[in-house]
Amino acid sequence: MTQQRGLYLYAVVGFDTSASPALAGDILGVDDTAVATIEQDGLGAVVSEVDLEQLAAVVDGAEPDLLTGLAQRHHAVVLAAMDAVDRVLPLRLGTVLTGPDAARQFLDRRAGELSDGLREVDACREWGITIGQTDDAIPTAAAAEGGAGSDVGVGTAYLRRRREQIDEAQRRRAAQADVAAAVADAVRATAVRAAPGPRSAGGVLLDESYLVRRGSEDRFLTVVDDCGSQLRERGLRLRLTGPWPPYSFVPSTLRVVT
Protein backbone atom coordinates (compact mmCIF):
# COMPACT_ATOMS: atom_id res chain seq x y z
CA MET A 1 0.00 0.00 0.00
CA THR A 2 1.38 3.35 -0.82
CA GLN A 3 1.32 5.74 2.06
CA GLN A 4 0.36 9.35 1.39
CA ARG A 5 1.79 11.04 4.43
CA GLY A 6 4.81 10.52 6.57
CA LEU A 7 6.52 12.13 9.53
CA TYR A 8 9.54 14.26 8.67
CA LEU A 9 12.15 13.99 11.42
CA TYR A 10 14.46 16.98 12.00
CA ALA A 11 16.24 16.22 15.23
CA VAL A 12 16.24 14.33 18.48
CA VAL A 13 16.37 16.46 21.60
CA GLY A 14 17.09 15.71 25.23
CA PHE A 15 15.24 17.20 28.19
CA ASP A 16 16.42 17.73 31.72
CA THR A 17 12.93 17.96 33.08
CA SER A 18 9.99 15.77 32.21
CA ALA A 19 8.24 18.63 30.42
CA SER A 20 9.57 19.61 27.00
CA PRO A 21 10.03 23.32 26.38
CA ALA A 22 8.03 24.52 23.41
CA LEU A 23 9.97 25.21 20.25
CA ALA A 24 10.41 28.93 19.74
CA GLY A 25 7.50 30.59 18.01
CA ASP A 26 5.23 28.71 15.73
CA ILE A 27 7.87 27.47 13.39
CA LEU A 28 6.64 25.71 10.29
CA GLY A 29 8.02 22.51 8.86
CA VAL A 30 8.93 21.40 5.37
CA ASP A 31 5.34 21.34 4.13
CA ASP A 32 4.30 24.48 6.00
CA THR A 33 2.83 22.20 8.62
CA ALA A 34 3.23 22.65 12.37
CA VAL A 35 6.31 21.23 14.05
CA ALA A 36 5.69 19.02 17.06
CA THR A 37 7.78 17.09 19.56
CA ILE A 38 6.99 13.45 20.27
CA GLU A 39 8.32 12.60 23.71
CA GLN A 40 9.51 9.40 25.27
CA ASP A 41 11.43 9.14 28.54
CA GLY A 42 13.37 12.39 28.37
CA LEU A 43 13.96 12.15 24.63
CA GLY A 44 12.00 14.03 22.00
CA ALA A 45 11.61 13.60 18.25
CA VAL A 46 11.10 16.93 16.49
CA VAL A 47 8.76 16.17 13.60
CA SER A 48 6.18 17.50 11.21
CA GLU A 49 3.75 15.80 8.86
CA VAL A 50 4.81 15.71 5.27
CA ASP A 51 3.10 14.87 2.01
CA LEU A 52 5.11 12.14 0.39
CA GLU A 53 4.27 13.13 -3.14
CA GLN A 54 5.47 16.68 -2.60
CA LEU A 55 8.61 15.47 -0.92
CA ALA A 56 9.23 13.05 -3.76
CA ALA A 57 9.11 16.01 -6.15
CA VAL A 58 11.78 17.74 -4.09
CA VAL A 59 13.88 14.65 -3.94
CA ASP A 60 13.47 14.16 -7.67
CA GLY A 61 16.13 16.85 -7.92
CA ALA A 62 14.90 18.41 -11.14
CA GLU A 63 14.49 21.73 -9.36
CA PRO A 64 17.40 22.77 -7.16
CA ASP A 65 15.26 25.53 -5.63
CA LEU A 66 12.92 22.99 -4.05
CA LEU A 67 15.87 21.16 -2.64
CA THR A 68 17.53 24.23 -1.20
CA GLY A 69 14.13 25.19 0.23
CA LEU A 70 13.99 21.82 1.98
CA ALA A 71 17.50 22.28 3.34
CA GLN A 72 16.68 25.78 4.62
CA ARG A 73 13.49 24.61 6.32
CA HIS A 74 15.26 21.63 7.84
CA HIS A 75 18.01 23.90 9.15
CA ALA A 76 15.55 26.48 10.51
CA VAL A 77 13.73 23.85 12.57
CA VAL A 78 16.99 22.44 13.93
CA LEU A 79 18.04 25.99 14.91
CA ALA A 80 14.73 26.52 16.68
CA ALA A 81 15.36 23.30 18.60
CA MET A 82 18.87 24.56 19.47
CA ASP A 83 17.28 27.73 20.87
CA ALA A 84 14.87 25.74 23.01
CA VAL A 85 17.14 23.07 24.48
CA ASP A 86 20.86 22.43 25.08
CA ARG A 87 20.98 18.93 23.63
CA VAL A 88 20.09 18.51 19.97
CA LEU A 89 21.06 15.77 17.54
CA PRO A 90 20.27 16.78 13.95
CA LEU A 91 19.03 14.06 11.63
CA ARG A 92 20.01 13.53 8.03
CA LEU A 93 18.17 15.74 5.55
CA GLY A 94 15.13 13.90 4.14
CA THR A 95 14.54 11.45 6.99
CA VAL A 96 10.88 10.44 6.92
CA LEU A 97 9.28 8.00 9.34
CA THR A 98 6.10 6.04 8.80
CA GLY A 99 4.31 7.79 11.68
CA PRO A 100 4.23 8.69 15.39
CA ASP A 101 4.52 5.04 16.44
CA ALA A 102 7.70 4.72 14.41
CA ALA A 103 9.09 7.82 16.11
CA ARG A 104 8.35 6.38 19.56
CA GLN A 105 9.87 3.05 18.57
CA PHE A 106 12.97 4.84 17.36
CA LEU A 107 13.38 6.76 20.62
CA ASP A 108 12.74 3.62 22.63
CA ARG A 109 15.00 1.19 20.75
CA ARG A 110 17.91 3.60 20.37
CA ALA A 111 17.57 5.38 23.71
CA GLY A 112 21.10 4.41 24.76
CA GLU A 113 22.90 5.71 21.69
CA LEU A 114 20.69 8.77 21.51
CA SER A 115 21.34 9.68 25.14
CA ASP A 116 25.09 9.18 24.71
CA GLY A 117 25.07 11.23 21.52
CA LEU A 118 23.08 14.01 23.16
CA ARG A 119 25.47 14.12 26.10
CA GLU A 120 28.40 14.59 23.74
CA VAL A 121 26.91 17.66 22.10
CA ASP A 122 25.42 19.12 25.28
CA ALA A 123 25.72 22.92 25.21
CA CYS A 124 28.00 22.73 22.16
CA ARG A 125 27.85 24.25 18.73
CA GLU A 126 29.72 23.42 15.56
CA TRP A 127 32.10 25.74 13.71
CA GLY A 128 33.79 25.21 10.38
CA ILE A 129 37.24 26.40 9.33
CA THR A 130 38.78 26.23 5.89
CA ILE A 131 42.24 27.42 4.97
CA GLY A 132 43.11 27.99 1.35
CA GLN A 133 45.21 30.19 -0.91
CA THR A 134 44.32 33.84 -1.14
CA ASP A 135 42.80 34.83 -4.45
CA ASP A 136 45.69 37.06 -5.52
CA ALA A 137 48.46 35.32 -7.38
CA ILE A 138 51.52 34.46 -5.33
CA PRO A 139 54.58 36.44 -6.41
CA THR A 140 57.55 34.21 -7.03
CA ALA A 141 60.69 35.58 -5.43
CA ALA A 142 62.94 34.11 -8.08
CA ALA A 143 61.15 35.93 -10.87
CA ALA A 144 63.79 38.68 -10.92
CA GLU A 145 65.82 37.76 -13.95
CA GLY A 146 68.97 39.88 -14.05
CA GLY A 147 70.74 40.43 -17.37
CA ALA A 148 71.70 37.01 -18.60
CA GLY A 149 75.45 36.59 -17.99
CA SER A 150 77.19 36.26 -21.29
CA ASP A 151 79.51 33.43 -20.26
CA VAL A 152 76.61 31.25 -19.22
CA GLY A 153 74.50 29.89 -22.02
CA VAL A 154 70.99 31.30 -22.26
CA GLY A 155 69.54 27.78 -21.99
CA THR A 156 71.50 27.02 -18.82
CA ALA A 157 70.45 30.29 -17.20
CA TYR A 158 66.85 29.56 -18.06
CA LEU A 159 66.98 26.09 -16.57
CA ARG A 160 68.66 27.35 -13.41
CA ARG A 161 65.98 30.00 -13.00
CA ARG A 162 63.21 27.46 -13.51
CA ARG A 163 64.79 25.21 -10.91
CA GLU A 164 64.97 28.06 -8.40
CA GLN A 165 61.34 28.91 -9.00
CA ILE A 166 60.27 25.31 -8.48
CA ASP A 167 62.33 25.02 -5.29
CA GLU A 168 60.89 28.27 -4.00
CA ALA A 169 57.33 27.12 -4.72
CA GLN A 170 57.98 23.82 -2.93
CA ARG A 171 59.43 25.56 0.11
CA ARG A 172 56.45 27.85 0.14
CA ARG A 173 53.95 25.01 -0.02
CA ALA A 174 55.72 23.12 2.75
CA ALA A 175 55.74 26.24 4.94
CA GLN A 176 52.05 26.81 4.28
CA ALA A 177 51.20 23.22 5.18
CA ASP A 178 53.14 23.62 8.42
CA VAL A 179 51.31 26.80 9.31
CA ALA A 180 47.91 25.26 8.51
CA ALA A 181 48.74 22.26 10.69
CA ALA A 182 49.82 24.54 13.54
CA VAL A 183 46.57 26.49 13.25
CA ALA A 184 44.56 23.27 13.35
CA ASP A 185 46.41 22.20 16.52
CA ALA A 186 45.81 25.53 18.21
CA VAL A 187 42.12 25.54 17.33
CA ARG A 188 41.56 21.89 18.30
CA ALA A 189 42.92 22.66 21.76
CA THR A 190 39.89 24.90 22.39
CA ALA A 191 37.34 22.42 20.99
CA VAL A 192 35.73 19.27 22.37
CA ARG A 193 36.23 17.37 19.14
CA ALA A 194 37.26 17.90 15.53
CA ALA A 195 35.94 16.21 12.40
CA PRO A 196 36.82 16.42 8.70
CA GLY A 197 34.91 19.20 6.96
CA PRO A 198 32.61 18.79 3.98
CA ARG A 199 35.31 19.58 1.45
CA SER A 200 38.32 18.12 3.18
CA ALA A 201 39.02 15.99 0.12
CA GLY A 202 39.26 19.07 -2.11
CA GLY A 203 42.32 21.17 -2.78
CA VAL A 204 42.19 23.12 0.46
CA LEU A 205 44.98 23.07 3.04
CA LEU A 206 42.54 22.55 5.88
CA ASP A 207 38.84 21.88 6.14
CA GLU A 208 37.74 20.88 9.61
CA SER A 209 34.66 21.11 11.77
CA TYR A 210 34.93 21.75 15.48
CA LEU A 211 32.54 20.98 18.29
CA VAL A 212 32.93 23.86 20.74
CA ARG A 213 31.29 24.37 24.11
CA ARG A 214 29.33 27.58 24.30
CA GLY A 215 31.41 28.54 27.33
CA SER A 216 34.63 28.14 25.30
CA GLU A 217 33.51 30.03 22.21
CA ASP A 218 35.27 33.27 23.17
CA ARG A 219 38.55 31.44 23.56
CA PHE A 220 37.98 29.55 20.32
CA LEU A 221 37.27 32.77 18.40
CA THR A 222 40.28 34.55 19.88
CA VAL A 223 42.54 31.74 18.70
CA VAL A 224 40.92 31.85 15.26
CA ASP A 225 41.48 35.62 15.05
CA ASP A 226 45.12 35.29 16.08
CA CYS A 227 45.72 32.64 13.45
CA GLY A 228 44.12 34.74 10.74
CA SER A 229 46.96 37.25 10.62
CA GLN A 230 49.69 34.60 10.68
CA LEU A 231 48.06 32.96 7.72
CA ARG A 232 47.70 36.11 5.67
CA GLU A 233 51.43 36.73 5.92
CA ARG A 234 51.91 33.40 4.19
CA GLY A 235 49.44 34.10 1.42
CA LEU A 236 46.72 32.02 3.03
CA ARG A 237 43.16 32.77 3.95
CA LEU A 238 41.18 31.40 6.85
CA ARG A 239 37.43 31.25 6.57
CA LEU A 240 35.16 30.62 9.51
CA THR A 241 31.53 29.54 9.36
CA GLY A 242 29.15 29.03 12.22
CA PRO A 243 27.86 28.62 14.77
CA TRP A 244 26.03 25.57 13.45
CA PRO A 245 24.01 22.84 15.07
CA PRO A 246 26.33 19.85 15.59
CA TYR A 247 25.62 18.33 12.17
CA SER A 248 29.04 16.68 11.97
CA PHE A 249 29.05 15.25 15.48
CA VAL A 250 26.21 12.76 15.57
CA PRO A 251 26.06 8.97 15.74
CA SER A 252 26.36 7.68 12.20
CA THR A 253 23.70 5.01 11.69
CA LEU A 254 20.82 4.02 13.91
CA ARG A 255 18.91 0.99 12.71
CA VAL A 256 15.40 0.16 13.84
CA VAL A 257 13.52 -2.84 12.51
CA THR A 258 10.07 -3.64 13.81
Next chain:
Amino acid sequence: MNDHGTSVRHAGTTSLVDLLDRVIDRGAVISGDIVIALAGIDLIRLDLRLLLTAVETVPGTRIGGSET
Protein backbone atom coordinates in the same frame (compact mmCIF):
# COMPACT_ATOMS: atom_id res chain seq x y z
CA MET B 1 43.10 41.62 16.80
CA ASN B 2 39.76 43.10 15.93
CA ASP B 3 40.95 44.33 12.58
CA HIS B 4 42.01 40.78 11.71
CA GLY B 5 38.67 39.51 12.81
CA THR B 6 36.74 41.32 10.16
CA SER B 7 38.39 39.39 7.36
CA VAL B 8 38.24 36.08 9.16
CA ARG B 9 34.65 36.17 10.30
CA HIS B 10 32.02 36.81 7.79
CA ALA B 11 29.86 38.69 10.24
CA GLY B 12 27.01 36.27 10.43
CA THR B 13 26.37 35.90 6.74
CA THR B 14 25.99 32.27 5.88
CA SER B 15 25.84 31.51 2.23
CA LEU B 16 23.49 28.94 0.83
CA VAL B 17 26.47 26.88 -0.23
CA ASP B 18 27.78 26.87 3.34
CA LEU B 19 24.38 25.70 4.50
CA LEU B 20 24.12 22.91 1.94
CA ASP B 21 27.69 21.85 2.65
CA ARG B 22 26.82 21.58 6.31
CA VAL B 23 23.38 19.97 6.04
CA ILE B 24 23.73 17.54 3.17
CA ASP B 25 25.29 14.18 3.95
CA ARG B 26 25.55 15.08 7.61
CA GLY B 27 23.29 14.35 10.54
CA ALA B 28 22.36 11.01 12.03
CA VAL B 29 21.04 8.35 9.66
CA ILE B 30 18.19 6.08 10.60
CA SER B 31 17.66 2.86 8.74
CA GLY B 32 15.10 0.09 8.97
CA ASP B 33 11.45 -0.32 8.18
CA ILE B 34 10.30 2.63 10.28
CA VAL B 35 11.86 4.85 7.62
CA ILE B 36 9.90 5.42 4.45
CA ALA B 37 12.07 4.59 1.50
CA LEU B 38 11.53 7.51 -0.79
CA ALA B 39 12.27 6.40 -4.29
CA GLY B 40 15.67 7.54 -5.33
CA ILE B 41 16.57 9.57 -2.28
CA ASP B 42 19.94 7.91 -1.94
CA LEU B 43 20.65 8.65 -5.54
CA ILE B 44 19.66 12.24 -4.99
CA ARG B 45 22.01 12.57 -2.08
CA LEU B 46 24.76 11.96 -4.56
CA ASP B 47 23.24 14.30 -7.11
CA LEU B 48 23.10 17.06 -4.51
CA ARG B 49 26.81 17.48 -4.89
CA LEU B 50 26.32 18.33 -8.52
CA LEU B 51 23.46 20.65 -7.70
CA LEU B 52 25.73 22.61 -5.41
CA THR B 53 27.51 23.89 -8.45
CA ALA B 54 24.28 25.22 -9.90
CA VAL B 55 23.28 26.76 -6.60
CA GLU B 56 26.63 28.45 -6.21
CA THR B 57 25.77 30.65 -9.15
CA VAL B 58 22.54 31.96 -7.60
CA PRO B 59 23.32 35.61 -6.87
CA GLY B 60 22.86 37.12 -3.45
CA THR B 61 21.64 34.05 -1.63
CA ARG B 62 21.89 34.74 2.04
CA ILE B 63 20.47 32.90 4.96
CA GLY B 64 19.82 34.47 8.29
CA GLY B 65 19.47 32.46 11.43
CA SER B 66 22.81 30.89 12.21
CA GLU B 67 23.92 34.07 13.93
CA THR B 68 24.15 34.09 17.69
